[in-house]
Amino acid sequence: MTFLDEYSITDLIHSDPRYQTLRERLDGYRRGSDEYLLALMEELPLNSWPNYKEYLKKQASPLGPSHDLDKSPIFRSIMSHRQLVTCTDHNLKTFFDHFQFAVRMWPQNHCLGVRPYDPVTRTWEPEYKFETYQQVYERAQCFGSGILSLVNVKKKLNLENNNFVVTILSHNSPQWVITDLACQCYDLTNSSLYETLGGETSEYILNLTESPVLCFSIINLYKILTILPNLKYINTLICMDEHDEHKLNAVNESLLNNNIKNSLGENVSLHSMKHVETIGAMTSIPLIPPTPKSLYTISFTSGTTGLPKGVEISQQVIASGIAFSLSTFKVPNHKKGKQCYDMCFLPLAHIFERQILTYGLTRGTGMGFLHQPDPAALVEDLRILKPDALALVPRILTRFEAGIKTNLSKGSIQKNLATNIIDAKSARFTSRSGTDKSIMNFLVYHRVLIDRIRDGLGLSNASYMITGSAPISKDTLLFLRSCLDIGMRQGYGSTESFAGICLSEPYEKDPGSCGAIGITAECRLKDVPEMNYLTQKELKGELQLRGPQIFEKYYKNEKATEEAFDEEGWFSTGDIAKIDEKGRLYIIDRVKNFFKLSHGEYIAPEKIENIYLSSCPYITQIFVFGDSLQSYLVGIVSIDIEGILKLLTDIGYDNGTEEKNFTHWDTTTLIININEDVNLKRRVLTEFNKCCSDSLQGFEKLHNIFVGVDLMTVNNECVTPTLKIKRIQSTKFFKNELDNLYKEGSIIKNGKL
Structure with a gap:
């Protein structure tokens, strides 16, 4: 299917009556001029027009009923429902155009x-x-x-x-x-x-x-x-x-x-x-x-x-990606016209950070870099740079969460005060969308707690954070939003879509989605009957993408290109998604990653891994494995040390029958004790499974685990550079551990899952 060679954000604004007010605000400038484009960028994002609250209620919708029994309807963004956008303006059709614009506008x-x-x-x-x-x-x-x-x-x-x-x-x-x-x-x-x-x-x-x-x-x-x-x-x-x-x-x-x-x-x-x-x-x-x-x-x-x-x-494709970014990122009014900063932290070899970079270089942002290529230097440099926005992956955010909780638990008075403030903020954010503009927030919460936490992480100027590339717990998003009073935005994309094609809103009262499809692509779902995902039954299936922001081919690889696209030009992502009543996407599984256990139930390990990762803040990596001759699952789990120590301190050991001073354990002692002490391991695994009690069936939960820190790395070839599990390699690498877990047997089989 072909799309118009050029359909810009400016075309959209001048053709869609919903943007009349925005159009009138730009009428004083010559369309396409630098002054016009600068004024346009200051007025974006598009979802502010005509009414942001109405946008939150319905963010994407179907074009019409599906004509295929094994496909869902095609969904497009409410912001540009009639036509997909290819660029910001006819004078900004390449990344180079955008950078030259920034040089003209902000040379110094x-x-x-x-x-x-x-x-x-x-x-x-x-x-x-x-x-x-x-x-x-x-x-x-x-x-x-x-x-x-x-x-x-x-x-x-x-x-x-x-x-x-x-x-x-x-x-x-x-x-x-x-x-x-x-x-x-x-x-x-x-x-x-x-x-x-x-x-x-x-x-x-x-x-x-x-x-x-x-x-x-x-x-x-x-x-x-x-x-x-x-x-x-x-x-x-x-x-x-x-x-x-x-x-x-x-x-x-x-x-x-x-x-x-x-x-x-x-x-x-x-x-x-x-x-x-x-x-x-x-x-x-x-x-x-x-x-x-x-x-x-x-x-x-x-x-x-x-x-x-x-x-x-x-x-x-990159011009479409920049248009998507401009259409969804908001610069707060008090920062308009001022120099803003961002930390270029995630690897530029990965497309996620390149999309963030292109947006920053379009808007005249100062891009800072770590003083040495070590993630441990991040917080030190954040405290100096004080960025206005920041893109991080869930593993870093969960470490932020664990560090904050550990620091707040050091004194009983401090802990109780912090708990009360964070609970109050969480209640506010889950009751209604939007920022907290209450007097109590600015005169009390910020002065007593929030500003101190923000300053400690170098986020005193940050308006929002973006996360993607892996699942993240709703509780983590809500906790960080509450204790930092900052917008949290989760996105979805791939290399084939030049990173993000959808992005959640920063202050929605029901966090957890990846947001609705953006203005530069359209999506639909396809049945995966062997995994029991049927689009006519519910809006779940393999996610397919099409539009200006989607790539056209793999380099010197016609076979892979033919396999990736169907005859109508739809790119099959291999990800299983669901779409909610607001039109927002949730990634819930991966195509083909499934197997049977001895009782005949199909197991989708990636779905299970995503749920553990998104529901349990104590887990940083997980590899779910099932032997077809066994009736239960086992797992290789990388844990957050500070979070686990705090958990064990809170819940005690073996129902309180034996006292242990967990706070004096170093990392090595903790790992050895969990793996060798069945009672302690059962205690930990039970807490992991509790986190997923509403999302997984009993046969989908782990019955035994081997724990460690950063167990799956690129160096041992168990994960890709973007931290996706390599299942065949991981199975070979952890063969002894997996065999021993089944030899030890289920440690919770007689317990309640």
Whole structure:
């Protein structure tokens, strides 16, 4: 099915009578001008027009009845029901258009920032240092020009030749973003490698894309030199860190020495980013702006089986993604026209953070980076940056939750006061939607508790947080919203949809959904009879997507592309979703991940894992396993140490028949005792199962567990870089533990599930 080549947010506003008031507020500006676009962005999101409260009641609706007995109706956003949006405006049809707009509007705004390292004191400076939008733009042009010059001279081609892929292998940094923007300046396609990928996979991607240039952080030099003999097309290596030129020259002279050649006979050379920028400034190749059809990036999915697939994301797709972001994110009135900040924390190799980045760079936001690539540095840097918004995954948010609860439980008076305040806030948020504007909130709750917690986490300026990529407990969302007095937004998307295509509202009284489908895509559900998901019975089934924000094909993989799309252009996500009466999506299961136990019941392990993760704040990872010769399930569970210690302190041991001082146990002692003491393990597992009592049937609950901390990692190949379970590998890796769990037997079989 085809869509209009261009249908912008501005087209929507000028054609839909519901937006008449908004249209009148923009009438003083020439449509499409920078002034018009700036005024438009200040008036968004779209769901504020004509009435936000009405939008909350119905956020998406069907186009009409379904014509297929095995499909649901097609759902579209209420905000743009007649036509799907492809871009923000006809003058903003690529990511590069958006960034240039930001440079014109806010040339002196802070753009990319880090905490500098002081070699004298050997400490990181206590404040961020930023380059402006104008400075970043100039650097990106120089770097892009330098890349073209180096690669094409070796290939003996015209300097403007841009028919190649630039690959990035690095943690998040300003240099990563400048490299991406350099590609924008010259219509170069880029691709990014996860730092956690093994050598074989990195080789596969670099050879598949025939990439001649690899931009990397210095910590990856050993990995690159190890696989370099197997890289057929690389001719230029660029170290992105600010590094001693003499050391890089030593590598060139001693290790490369002009003797290393690729399969095309081209010499392989190593350069610093600064050196490449200098070359680019001298050659000063004219800009080659991308078009909507240009291939922006090839983003490789971290598949749970086999080699990763490369998702082709065009400038059309990314422009749609930015339009979706602008249509749903709200800048509070008191922050309009002011410099805002965001922490670029989640890996840019994953599409989630790239969507957040594109929105930030469109709105003139200052993007901060960790002073070192270690998640443990997050809170320290948040306290300095004080971002206005923040995107995190559930694992980080549950750690925030556990840390807050632990700190609040240290004194009985403090604990009781905090409990009363948080309970009052939770009651308010579950009784009605919207922010808490009560006098009690600002004069008492904030002063006594909330501001202290926000300051401690560096969230004193934050208006909302976004989470995605994995399930999260409703209780966690409500707790964080209550104790931080902050909007919590859960989204859904995939690499194939350039991350988010729906996002929940920040202060809904019934949290837990991923929000309604956005203005740049439409969705429907398809029957999965073997899993008993029937759309005519209830609105549950495999989620299918279609629209401008959905990719068109996998890179050099026609077979996978054909399998992913049907004849009408619907992309099958492989996720099982349900749609509620408001039109909001919930991801509840995964297609094909099911098996039978000995009693004949079908088991959907991913659904069960999602429910444990979203219902039980003590669990950070879980792998559910069932032997077809057994009648019950067992599990490998990574636990939150602070949360479990607090739980055990609260509930006691073995119904109080034996006293144990849990607070003095370190992590190793706790793990050993739970795994070896059946009574203690039963106590813990019973609490886990209580959390899921309303969501799982008895045969779906775990009967025995093996616990630890971060048991499933990319390094042991049990999860993908985006933390999806690899079932075959996990089964092999934990074979001894799983065998022992069944040997030990059900530890709750005679108890109440």
